[in-house]
Amino acid sequence: MKQYIALPNVQEAQQIAQRNYEAQRIPQVYGAIDGTHIPIRAPSDGYRDYVNRKGWTSIVLQAVVDDQLMIRDICVGSPGSAHDAAVFATSNLFRYPAKHPQESLEIEGVQVPLLLAGDPAYPLLPWVMKGFSGPNLTEAQTLFNEQLSTIRVKVEHTFGHLKTRWRVLAKMCDIDHDFMPTVVATCCILHNICEGDKQQLPPAALQVHPAPQQPQGHTRDEPDAPALEIRQALVNHLLRPH
Numbered sequence: 001m002k003q004y005i006a007l008p009n010v011q012e013a014q015q016i017a018q019r020n021y022e023a024q025r026i027p028q029v030y031g032a033i034d035g036t037h038i039p040i041r042a043p044s045d046g047y048r049d050y051v052n053r054k055g056w057t058s059i060v061l062q063a064v065v066d067d068q069l070m071i072r073d074i075c076v077g078s079p080g081s082a083h084d085a086a087v088f089a090t091s092n093l094f095r096y097p098a099k100h101p102q103e104s105l106e107i108e109g110v111q112v113p114l115l116l117a118g119d120p121a122y123p124l125l126p127w128v129m130k131g132f133s134g135p136n137l138t139e140a141q142t143l144f145n146e147q148l149s150t151i152r153v154k155v156e157h158t159f160g161h162l163k164t165r166w167r168v169l170a171k172m173c174d175i176d177h178d179f180m181p182t183v184v185a186t187c188c189i190l191h192n193i194c195e196g197d198k199q200q201l202p203p204a205a206l207q208v209h210p211a212p213q214q215p216q217g218h219t220r221d222e223p224d225a226p227a228l229e230i231r232q233a234l235v236n237h238l239l240r241p242h
Contacts, residue, residue: 001189005071005073005074005188005189007031007064008101009101010103013031013101013114014103014114017030017114023067023150023151024147025147025237026144026151026238027105027107027237028114028115029115029148030066030101030115031064031065032064032118033063033116034062034118034155035060035061035062036063037054037059037061038060038061038169039057039058039171040172040173040175040177040180041057041172046079048081049080050177051080058079059077059177059180059181060078060080061074062078062091063155064093065158066154068195069158069161069195071162071192073093074185075090075091075093076185077180084122085121085123088123108233108236108237110229110230110232112230112233113126113127113230114127115127115128117130117148120133123224124228125224125227126227128227129234130148131149132144132145132231140235140238140239141235161195161201164201165201165202
């Protein structure tokens with residue numbers, strides 16, 4: 001795991017962020033975060049905890065991916081009923097933020113650290129960016145949401161590749177639920193090996209095309225003043241002619 005799945009160092013994170021910036025004009029974003037459900041045969045004890053909002057039993061895989069669909073961090077094993085924000089809050093990714101690559105850049109007079117892009121289910125933090133919500137968004141806010149979403153969608157593409165190569169992650173199997181997190185982690189390692197070697201996916205007829213993940217609703221977290229300031233600086237920068 002440590003050899004094949006690891007957060008980038010500062011230099012690599014800056015290179016990823018630069019590629020994202022050249023494509024979408026939002027600086028400092030080095031990864032995207034999201035969760036996906038892995039079907040399991042849930043135990044009778046605590047069965048309801050494993051029933052997700054779609055009505056079937058699963059565990060959650062939370063992953064951070066980069067722009068080249070490489071998995072950089074995982075947290076797997078939370079029962080399917082857990083909200084993405086709850087999975088995030090119990091992960092090492094959240095508990096040990098100092099392990100993230102640490103390098104700030106002054107943008108529109110604001111110090112902006114290296115960032116992850118998340119959907120509305122995640123909290124807005126100085127190192128986790130998400131789009132604006134609510135009705136009557138301005139044109140600038142809508143543009144920012146679209147550009148950030150284009151970066152974030154890479155994590156959904158990654159889940160599609162992962163489940164296409166290893167169908168054990170895409171359908172119910174008889175593997176014991178206690179062992180499934182190990183199976184999932186192993187498939188993530190193998191995914192990175194395949195992506196690193198530029199291996200082809202199976203024929204199109206066998207590919208898994210998961211429906212876009214519907215956000216689980218906005219996290220009702222208290223507004224984080226530094227995070228709000230960072231997001232507005234990113235919007236202002238996006239609006240500048242380049």
